[in-house]
Amino acid sequence: MSRPISMAAMTTPLRRDAARNRELIVVAARGLVAEGTALQLNDVARRVGVGVGTVYRHFPTAEALLETVAAPSLEALAAYGEEALADTDPWRAFETFLMRTLETQVTDPSLAPVTAAASDALTRTTELKELLRSTGAALLDNARSAGAVRSDVEQGDLVPLMCGIAHAVDVRGPAPAERVDTARRYLATLLAGLRDRPRPV
Amino acid sequence: MSRPISMAAMTTPLRRDAARNRELIVVAARGLVAEGTALQLNDVARRVGVGVGTVYRHFPTAEALLETVAAPSLEALAAYGEEALADTDPWRAFETFLMRTLETQVTDPSLAPVTAAASDALTRTTELKELLRSTGAALLDNARSAGAVRSDVEQGDLVPLMCGIAHAVDVRGPAPAERVDTARRYLATLLAGLRDRPRPV
């Protein structure tokens, strides 16, 4: 106890080997998620060449690990949100934010389950999800105030609709190359339905 | 071998007790599915008060049982499809068929997993899914030929989009009462996006 650091809830930094293992685990998990199989902590351990206990110590549940894998994408989306809020054209801001959200969603396979989950393992995840939710809501409001959006879509519909499109892309088939294209098409249709003015662009 | 019946692949009718058990199993399964938990064949057996073996004999996998549970809804949808094809107004036919599909989908909890599945356990399921697919495709074509639908939506998009909306409704929250309303709203938005003429109705 020689280093007091501060009185805040600042966890003592990990030992170097522990930090390295943690990183290896996350990387392996990302790989496994990319392969489509549900995350199995035992598999991750074997893949890394580390004891099961190690994995479970760092990530008490598969959800916790998955959320850690998804975190970078969520952070990136938060940054996009920031950008969008600064845009002066409300419709364009709304449109591009949704587009980026969706692109990320259909590109990073760890994201969909995390966004669709009702509850989270990591508080950071909850924070980010809430942030994205409110950002989307604000963008929707702006677009609506500017008269560009039909009034029958609520703030609470945004996340479900994004998840819905992502799911539609999943159902449609495997072809990973076309995923973004398909998502774009679906979103375009949705936006056409949302848009108040008959002819977009 | 005293009863030749016919030479076709007509399975000998079940013994009476077997038929009864089979029905009990399906009913119990429907109840369990309605409760939201994933179908566990052991659970079903316990619920019915029958040996596990019995359940496994009638339904080799959980999917087979689930598809049997979902079958009536699928058949009903096929009938709706028949009706819709007879409708003289292509847009209305398209619209109401999709609406009925969606209502069924968000009402019967056994349906979503079956429709979204890439492969089926029962050949009858595959047949019905294929029938619905082609019915939807035909209705879409008719609507399109009548100039009522934008051309950037393909036949293959219909099923994914329906699954997507259903999923969106799921993500949105529990409230079972509002499910159909929400689905209606989402579909209306989608249709507004699909419709070529600016003002629907």
Add this chain to the structure above:
DNA sequence: CGCGAAACGGATGGACCATCCGCTTGTGTT
């Protein structure tokens, strides 16, 4: 009533999950 086939039940081996504790390794101290 008796017989063969059909159906039943549940004990059981196998797969997977997650915990717990004795051992190892890193790190700050003398």
Add this chain to the structure above:
DNA sequence: AACACAAGCGGATGGTCCATCCGTTTCGCG
């Protein structure tokens, strides 16, 4: 450099769930 001790590691292990298999029971026909 050697030590001490906390932090981290590993994997054997008990628990849970799944699905098979076969000895027993039940049905239905002659």
